[in-house]
Amino acid sequence: xxxxxxxxxxxxxxxxxxxxxxxxxxxLKVRKGEIVAIIGPSGSGKSTLLRAINNLDPLTGGEVxxxxxxxxxxxPPRRYEAHINRVRQDIGMVxxxxxxxxxxxxxxxxxxxxxxxxxxGRKEADELAEQQLARVGLSDRVDFMPSQLSGGQKQRVAxxxxxxxxxxxxxxxxxxxxxxxxxxxxxxxxxxxxxxxHMTMIIVTHEMGFAQDVCDRVLFMDRxxxxxxxxxxxxxxxxxxxxxxxxxxxxxxxxx
Amino acid sequence: MGFxxxxxVPYLGSLxxxxxxxxxxxCAGGALSLAGGVVFxxxxxxxxxxxxxxxxxxxxxxxxxxxxLQLFLIYFGLVEIGxxxxxxxxxxxxxxxxxxxxxxxxIQAGILAxxxxxxxxxxxxxxxxxxxxxxxxxxxxxxxxxxxxGNNMIALLKDSALVSVIGVAELTLSAQLAxxxxxxxxxxxxxxxxxxxxxxxxxxxxxxxIERRTQVAR
Numbered sequence: 001x002x003x004x005x006x007x008x009x010x011x012x013x014x015x016x017x018x019x020x021x022x023x024x025x026x027x028l029k030v031r032k033g034e035i036v037a038i039i040g041p042s043g044s045g046k047s048t049l050l051r052a053i054n055n056l057d058p059l060t061g062g063e064v065x066x067x068x069x070x071x072x073x074x075x076p077p078r079r080y081e082a083h084i085n086r087v088r089q090d091i092g093m094v095x096x097x098x099x100x101x102x103x104x105x106x107x108x109x110x111x112x113x114x115x116x117x118x119x120x121g122r123k124e125a126d127e128l129a130e131q132q133l134a135r136v137g138l139s140d141r142v143d144f145m146p147s148q149l150s151g152g153q154k155q156r157v158a159x160x161x162x163x164x165x166x167x168x169x170x171x172x173x174x175x176x177x178x179x180x181x182x183x184x185x186x187x188x189x190x191x192x193x194x195x196x197x198h199m200t201m202i203i204v205t206h207e208m209g210f211a212q213d214v215c216d217r218v219l220f221m222d223r224x225x226x227x228x229x230x231x232x233x234x235x236x237x238x239x240x241x242x243x244x245x246x247x248x249x250x251x252x253x254x255x256x
Numbered sequence: 257m258g259f260x261x262x263x264x265v266p267y268l269g270s271l272x273x274x275x276x277x278x279x280x281x282x283c284a285g286g287a288l289s290l291a292g293g294v295v296f297x298x299x300x301x302x303x304x305x306x307x308x309x310x311x312x313x314x315x316x317x318x319x320x321x322x323x324x325l326q327l328f329l330i331y332f333g334l335v336e337i338g339x340x341x342x343x344x345x346x347x348x349x350x351x352x353x354x355x356x357x358x359x360x361x362x363i364q365a366g367i368l369a370x371x372x373x374x375x376x377x378x379x380x381x382x383x384x385x386x387x388x389x390x391x392x393x394x395x396x397x398x399x400x401x402x403x404x405x406g407n408n409m410i411a412l413l414k415d416s417a418l419v420s421v422i423g424v425a426e427l428t429l430s431a432q433l434a435x436x437x438x439x440x441x442x443x444x445x446x447x448x449x450x451x452x453x454x455x456x457x458x459x460x461x462x463x464x465x466i467e468r469r470t471q472v473a474r
Contacts, residue, residue: 056376081384089382099377103395112391113381158377165381 005067007032007169007200008053014061015048015224022048023059024224030169033198037211037232040221041247046204049221050171053202054091055084066090066168089117092162092170096178098154100146100161106133107142110161117165132160136190152183156190163194170194172203176210188214208251212236220244260440264447267434271444274430275451281347281426282413282455288352289412290405293359298389301364318357324418326350331422347419355412362404366397399470406463413459414452427451 006029015023023045030036038046051057053064055072064071071087073080101109110132111125120128133139136156146154155175162170172191176184188210194201195214205211211218211232218235220228220243228235228244239245264271299311318326331346341349370393378388420429431448435441 054380056380085379085382085384087382088380091380093380095373095377097373099371099373101374101377101392101396103392103399113378113383116387116391117382161381 004032006030006065007034007067008202009065010049010053010062011065012062013049013052013059013064015045015052015057015059021224023052023062025062026221026224026226028219028226030200030202032200034217035195035199035201035203035215036217036219037215038202038204038219038221039206039208039211039247040219040227043223044221045224046219046221047173050173050202050204053169053171054088054093056093085117089113089165090168092165092167094155094158094162094170094172094175096174098146098151098158098178100154100158102146104146105142106138106144106146106149106157109146109157110164113161114164128164129160132164133157135163135193136160137186150183151179152186155179155187159187159190159194169200169202172201172205174204174206177206206251208236208248220247222247259442261443261447263438263440264434264443267430267438267444270430270434271427271447271451274425274427274448275455277424277426277430278413278416278428278452279455281344281351281416281419281424282409282459284348285351285355285416286409286412288348289355289359289408292352292356293363293405294394296356296360297363297367300360301367302385302389315357315360318354319361323350323354323415324421326354327418327422343419343423346422347416347424351412351416351419354415355408358408358411359405362401362408363394363397366401367393369400370396402463402467402470406460406467409463410456410459413456417452 008028008030010026010028013023013026014021026045026049028036028049038049040046048057052059053071055064059072066087069087071084073083075083101112104112107126107129110129114120114128115122115125129142130139133142136159138153138156138160141149141153141157146157149157175191176187179187184207188207191201191203192214203211203215215232217229218232219226220235220239220241222243228239228241235244236248239248296311296315300308300315303311327347327350330350331341331343334341367389374392374396375388378392379385383391416426417428420426420432423429427448431444435444438444
């Protein structure tokens with residue numbers, strides 16, 4: 001077990017926009033089945049780190065690995081394009097604003113990529129869509145258009161869409177931040193259920209309660225660095241760094 | 257003296273034939289202008305920079321010069337380098353390319369108006385840029401583009417009269433031929449005008465239907 005290759009490994013990630021350094025030497029290993037939360041103030045680089053993992057925001061320096069494939073391998077543009085498209089099939093991502101395809105039905109949203117990329121037929125794709133929708137509790141919405149769904153339902157469809165690619169890891173970029181408070185729970189429940197199924201997940205979140213309940217490990221980031229990491233009980237109850245303490249104080253107050 | 261529309265009656269058949277050619281030229285030119293518009297728009301937005309700037313220069317040239325001149329260039333000019341198109345093909349090519357440049361503008365704006373998250377969502381699933389454009393971005397952009405593209409199609413229909421000058425026997429040229437035999441310009445031009453108007457009504461009805469359909473998926 002100890003020698004098993006991590007599903008995701010980030011080595012010495014650096015990212016700057018001009019003179020602004022968003023990530024300054026961040027490293028991260030995520031084992032199979034592990035659930036990692038990334039918390040921190042806005043502008044700390046947590047979303048950038050997450051988006052670097054599937055190269056939506058390319059790093060300026062450092063390496064990202066998915067098992068034994070280097071995600072940001074230096075290749076000529078055309079070969080890199082083919083490479084990254086293949087790699088991304090194995091990395092599911094869920095966005096803050098859902099980004100469902102509004103011109104396609106729920107079914108169409110889920111089946112589009114598997115049909116185009118995995119060469120499966122209409123019938124098999126429809127079955128896949130039904131399976132994944134059942135997983136997020138939305139079997140009865142298969143023929144709806146995204147505009148007919150609530151925010152929470154949209155996000156659950158977005159999760160089903162990502163799951164339909166059978167990814168090795170799921171990235172959540174503030175998946176519940178855009179939701180009305182009463183809709184957050186249904187999305188959290190789906191994520192908890194994925195946790196029970198031992199899906200490997202990296203979750204950028206503002207919800208300390210969720211991070212504490214569900215995650216195996218919490219990373220606190222500030223100003224482009226991982227300030228502190230460890231099991232949620234340790235990070236939340238006995239944070240070692242003043243910056244972590246200040247951040248948690250502010251957040252726990254807000255929650256009361 | 258006075259107008260006498262009775263002279264038109266024996267020529268209605270040939271005018272109708274001309275009108276059919278006008279519809280054919282408009283449909284073919286329109287299809288070319290839409291396909292060309294998509295290609296130019298995507299190239300102007302996403303191609304590597306040498307191609308991008310080449311396309312932009314071409315668009316700028318084609319928009320900045322008269323369609324009539326372009327038709328002459330394509331029909332009479334290209335013969336010099338061995339490209340001898342018949343009038344029909346040259347007319348469709350000229351109309352299609354000219355309006356493709358206008359459509360490209362509309363399509364570019366439509367693509368840029370689609371939320372950036374849509375491209376990210378497509379790419380994240382593993383789709384290529386081209387696949388995402390085709391399946392996700394362009395269909396949504398079409399929704400905003402339908403009305404202005406429809407206007408371009410109506411303008412194209414009216415400008416199809418210009419291909420009469422290179423000898424395509426469409427509606428305007430049919431009217432002119434009749435006039436050269438009867439010396440009754442007003443009657444024939446007015447009748448041709450009515451034909452154009454009727455074709456336009458049909459086109460607008462089709463466009464209206466397309467617009468309604470594209471609005472549904474919002």
